[in-house]
Amino acid sequence: MxxxxxxxxxxxxxxxxxxxxxxxxxxxxxxxxxxxxxxxxxxxxxxxxxxxxxxxxxxxxxxxxxxxxxxxxxxxxxxxxxxxxxxxxxxxxxxxxxxxxxxxxxxxxxxxxxxxxxxxxxxxxxxxxxxxxxxxxxxxxxxxxxxxxxxxxxxxxxxxxEFSKREHEIINGTVQRAERGNLFVDLGRTTGILPYDEQIPGERYKTGERIRAYLYSVEETPRGIFLRLSRSHPQFLQKLFEIEAPEIASGVVEVKSIAREAGSRSKIAVLSHDEHIDPVGSLVGQRGVRVSTVMSELGGEKIDIIEWSATPAQFVEDALSPAKVLSVEIDENEKRAVVEVSEDQQSLAIGKGGQNVRLAAKLTGWKIDIRSVHGKGGGKKKVHDDEALEDDSSTGAAEHTxxxxxxxxxxxxxxxxxxxxxxxxx
Missing domain, CATH: 3.30.1480.10 (NusA, N-terminal domain)
Structure with missing residues (x-):
């Protein structure tokens, strides 16, 4: 038959x-x-x-x-x-x-x-x-x-x-087409969507170009499987470092928190569970090769790598790097940190458009006030981190035959x- x-x-x-x-x-x-x-x-x-x-x-x-x-x-x-x-x-x-x-x-x-x-x-x-x-x-x-x-x-x-098992992992694909700002990516057996708000600002993509993205979610809909991709998600940054740094993949070095403004700057706090392993050095790599590889994938996005500290004052101070901090006063009740810096370090601590203090606040989870000291015994100028805050979406008839x-x-x-x-x- x-x-x-x-x-x-x-x-x-x-x-x-x-x-x-x-x-x-x-x-x-x-x-x-x-x-x-x-x-x-x-x-x-x-x-x-x-x-x-x-x-x-x-x-x-x-x-x-x-x-x-x-x-x-x-x-x-x-x-x-x-x-x-x-x-x-x-x-x-x-x-x-x-x-x-x-x-x-x-x-x-x-x-x-x-x-x-x-x-x-x-x-x-x-x-x-x-x-x-x-x-x-x-x-x-x-x-x-x-x-x-x-x-x-x-x-x-x-x-x-298949793709449910790969959710929250980095996935490789080929740019198929762009439609209303959204990018359709050929993933082999199906197509993923990289929405406009999940793309890195300023990046341009060509049809047929290879692309890496974070598989943010896998949903079953009446129209088929919906794979939401992201290149701006903080976890994309972490997953890239897991690929470059075996210490993270093995669990020896732990990523404690990430603050990211995709395409511009990110801060990442890390902790070592082995006293013989430098957590910051693990991510930087020999001659900076590891962090450079990640930055290249992100289109030159700057990355500050900070050692996490259980002491809030120390963590806040390190989070404001590269600015040099004079002192940090912690208010546990309001979860606020008052930071004093010299006048010549104020702009560095705040950052362009308030970016540095904004990222530091997100990274640490503390509200941060910057006070500049005008010389010995001089006056002080106060700047709140919330003055620099901006809306941030990254922290998301039958025939018989x-x-x-x-x-x-x-x-x-x-x-x-x-x-x-x-x-x-x-």
């Missing part, structure tokens, strides 16, 4: 190229065969199942009946004058909430026990059906549609499972296998 060479070739192709297990595809074939059989030869309410032997190409068909008792169903008498189509439909409810008994769908317990003594209500009894080789064009077309739909559903599940069904099944499988190639060429 079937061309086994075609069937097995397509099964292997779909498994290799689209990650769909052979069992899922065989299940799709069986569902399609059962659907076609019921459409061509079945009766209303009948449950039809098919069993496809991939080694021989033979297909067997079965009718399934649900075992019920008198408390679950209601008998409806059909007069001779009533048409066949007036018979109860599958699951149609009677007036007292019981479903109407349908002999094509149900079997009473006492009758089922004559076939198998150990059955109970709710179980299924399976009966073989007469096989057929001739199917109408409509039935064959229906089978084809069922297979294509089932394969798409199986691929959707496969893609979701013998063999038509087999041809439709094979055509559907080949069509599904070709979908991948067509989408690639587009």
């Amino acid at each position: 079937f061309d086994l060479k075609v069937i097995n070739s397509v099964l292997q192709q779909l498994e290799d190229e689209r990650g769909i297990p052979k069992e899922k595809i065989i299940d799709a074939i069986e569902t399609a065969l059962a659907t076609a059989y019921k459409k061509e030869y079945g009766k209303r309410g009948q449950i039809v199942r098919a069993k496809f032997n991939v080694d021989t190409g033979a297909a067997e068909f079965f009718q399934v009946k649900i075992i019920v008792d008198e408390t679950q169903v209601k008998i409806r008498e059909i007069t001779e004058n009533e048409e066949k189509d007036e018979a109860p439909k599958e699951g149609e409810e009677a007036e007292d909430d019981r479903v109407y008994f349908n002999p094509e769908h149900h079997i009473f317990l006492e009758d089922a026990q004559k076939i198998r003594k150990d059955v109970i209500v709710g179980e299924e009894i399976v009966f073989p059906l007469e096989p057929h080789d001739n199917y109408g064009r409509i039935a064959a077309q229906t089978a084809k549609q069922v297979i294509i739909q089932k394969i798409r559903e199986a691929e959707k599940v496969s893609v979701f499972e 013998g063999g038509g069904l087999a041809a439709a099944v094979e055509e559907a499988l080949e069509s599904a296998a070709e979908e991948k190639k067509e989408s690639k060429s587009e």
